[in-house]
Amino acid sequence: MAAEAMGLRERKKRQTALRIYRTAIALFAEKGFEAVSVQEIADAAEVSKMTVFNYFGSKEDLVFRPMVEHFSDAARAVRERAPGESAVDAVRRQFMEMIKGRDPSIGLHGEPTRRIREVIMATPALKERAYVESEKGARALADLLAEETGDATLALIAAATLTAARNALVEEHFRRIVGGETADQVAADAAERAHRAFDLVAKGLHGYAVKA
Incomplete structure (x- = not known):
């Protein structure tokens, strides 16, 4: 009872x-x-x-409480990856799962997500906080990779590259929805676009941070 x-x-x-x-x-x-x-x-x-x-x-x-944890999604994917899985593959796998689940944090949930983003983009203080939170997430990923690999410089480069790829994909989702497409239309080819993006990243980070 x-x-x-x-x-x-x-x-x-x-x-x-x-x-x-x-x-x-x-x-x-x-x-x-x-x-x-x-x-x-x-x-x-x-x-x-x-x-x-x-x-x-x-x-x-x-505005931010429900989404703050998502700024560290890439770091979480790398931290929890399986043995034999690279950092790129871990971030790719997580992003694909988020596409499949139409996760609001990557802009595939239609009107509510669009409204939140518009509020942020129209408010300087919120834009600044979004930038700070994003940088904290990238730094968390860089710190994790540096600890694993022992090379802080390459870790920063890898974290920046992976973060930029994710951000670009999310930005494209929002851009298309704001442009008039439905979330269903954007989601229809989201996986294909994400694979292309991570394939490009993988060429530069091939073999980097494969978990022992």
Whole structure:
């Protein structure tokens, strides 16, 4: 019974967080990030201002909290790769799985993802944070590769190359959706484009950081 009650509380907490998040994104998209106050978000979501801060910490977190972990996706793929798998193959495999699952973090989830990106691109402070978070993810990958291979310079080059490939693919997804294509249309050839991109990267990083 206690476990059942705990499960219900957790579901309610997740539902509250999702309601606050969706409300915030809708208001940011309609009025602009800077023009919307946390109190306005709280009122629209029918919670207190303190509840918003309890769930998200800051106004910027209302945009970034659900996506922050994805900036380290490439590092996670390399860290968790199987013996015999190279860094490139690990990042490729993960990206292909994300395409198959239509992961929102790579821009294949249609309207909600597009709106979030538009809010970020229209707000200098959010653009700067997105850049910082992306750099932190690339640095995490570089540090991991440097630790494995013992060569910090090549690790930085490899991490930058892999990060750039992923970013370019995601940017293409968003560009096409903003241009009027549906998420289904973009997803239809996403795997083919990703394979071409990682094939190009693999030519330069062939045999690099193969896990023992």
